[in-house]
Amino acid sequence: MKLSHYCREFLKCVVLPVGLAASALLAGCGGGGEESASSAEQTGLSGKKIGFAQTGAESVWRTAHTDSIKSEAEKRGVDLKFSSGEGKQENQIRAVRSFIAQGVDLIMIAPIVETGWDPVLKEAKRARIPVVLLDRRVDTTDTSLFETFLGSDFVEEGRLAGQWMVDNVKGDAVKIVEMQGTPGSAPAIDRQKGFVEVVNANSRFQIIESQSANFRRADGKDLMESLLKKHKDIDVLYAHNDDMAFGAIQAIEAAGLKPGEDIVIISVDAIKEAFSMIIAGKINCTVECSPLLGPLAFDVAEKILAGEEVERKIVMKDEVFDATNAAANIDSRMY
């Protein structure tokens, strides 16, 4: 009885204060660490901890995207915490939570899906960690949850593709076949939207078929084989990515037609293979969707951490490549 009483007193009088003091000391150390980090601010981002939650490694485009971020981080001396979501949002959310727990200075997310981000973004906000979104937006009513969105404008890509067609394809009653990406995905929805906008404004053009080949080469080939049998008079093929266009080209050749001549082919992404196809005359035009946003992303991160205002939406400038400029650009393509 007495012994336990002493024990309790001992705990109260000795251990507790010592413990508190120790934790205060540790907190002090932590504070010191932060100070030293902020003193490094003059030299840009070097020594900063930045967490990056990537979607995964699902395509060549995505790998180029990851490489761009990683190499730029190394160049600037950023302590990059990289996490691949392996195609699952819950992995990304877990990664963001761990970034918050590690006390990073800034978090970059390339969201896999648009919804379901509010809770974890609120946690980041409470921890006063700014968030930058890459490639895709998130669906939230509270726009204070992230600092800025940085990426390509898929609708604009659709418009650029449509505009190239209006400028370069002659004739009346031009029949277009549209090959969509995965139904419901942001690039598929937006690339269709922008393209349809342009087509609807021009009575010369008409979309006769619009179906999905899931961004896959094999599906692009299968779908084109069917469409060629259904329609004998396709003038233009518009594919939401290069891969599907490559598959379709094989189907067109197997049907005894000349891709690029009998059927004008327009696609989006502009990966290196598409450039060689343009030079070979099999693709007429490809709209760039650049994955190399590392430099811009870290410019923006630097501004945010320096307390400067940044635009809410920063759009990468996308270029259009066709027979006039493909040969000049193919060697500089990295992906």
Added chain:
Amino acid sequence: MSTVSKRNWRENPLIWPTAGLALVVAFNLFFGAEFFSISIQDGHLYGNLVDILSQGARVMLLSLGMTLVIATGGVDLSVGAVMAIAGALVAALVERAGLGFFVAFPAAMAVSMLLGVFNGSLVVFARIQPIIATLILMVAGRGVAQLITTSDVIIFEDPVLEFMGQGYLLGIPFSLWLVAAIFVGMVLLIRKTAIGLLIEAVGDNENASRFSGINASQLKLIVYGVCGLLAGLAGVLEAASLSAADPIKSGELRELDAIFAVVIGGTALTGGRFLLLGSILGAILLQALTVTLYNVGVPAAVAPVPKAIVIVAVCLLQAPRFRTQISKIVGLRRGK
């Protein structure tokens, strides 16, 4: 006597995938007869029906292997990933290592078979549930394929591969000859020897078959190995038909198509009796549906729905219980 023959007719499991196919054909007859037009172009057959068979060749190969695995009471989820690995391997060996087809192809086949045997040994020796054991390779296999291609798509040029995937023999796609040869070979091996009986025995009751002297472990290893081999062949066919090997998208979700084809074809997932011809019919039905939907122009977002309805209908009709319920209802009405 007539009732007996009627029951036999209904109990023949091949009738339901055939009925499904008939439904698709009838729909197309009604909707657009150009679906059936077959012409000759550049000395080979050209038309939607040819496409269905040649595009369906990959799933047919997968479903043949899957049928055997399912007959032993297992399942192989890794076939899609094995497709990717085999395609990547052939492409890497031909294009990057500069080896000829006759080195690259056997190598890819050997690796695919070993991957199948690896699945089998997880099931047999480690006693892991087949669905989990093959899930391992399904997930890891994509990574392996990406390692082989260094996460790129490999584009290759090889005359033999091109012929395999895109060529024609006597006006018929070569891939179909290949599938037909394998199918006939398997049927002969399975029905003219005791192997088919042994596989069914293992699937029906593994313990009983072991007590009766069947080497169930060895049999399972062989079956998983064959499934891996056929998956690899399907992967090489896919790569060959595109002249490109994509480690990420090749064979994506194909394992589900293969399982569908087997189940539609009348082989029960619980194992036991199996029907190779049924699985082929199932694979053709799946591809016919896909092509029909393309042809009709069903919007992409809703295209899976009609596909699912046909599949559910065929599966329900296969269930004896559902059929008795239906015939009771029909009988009641008639009785009135």
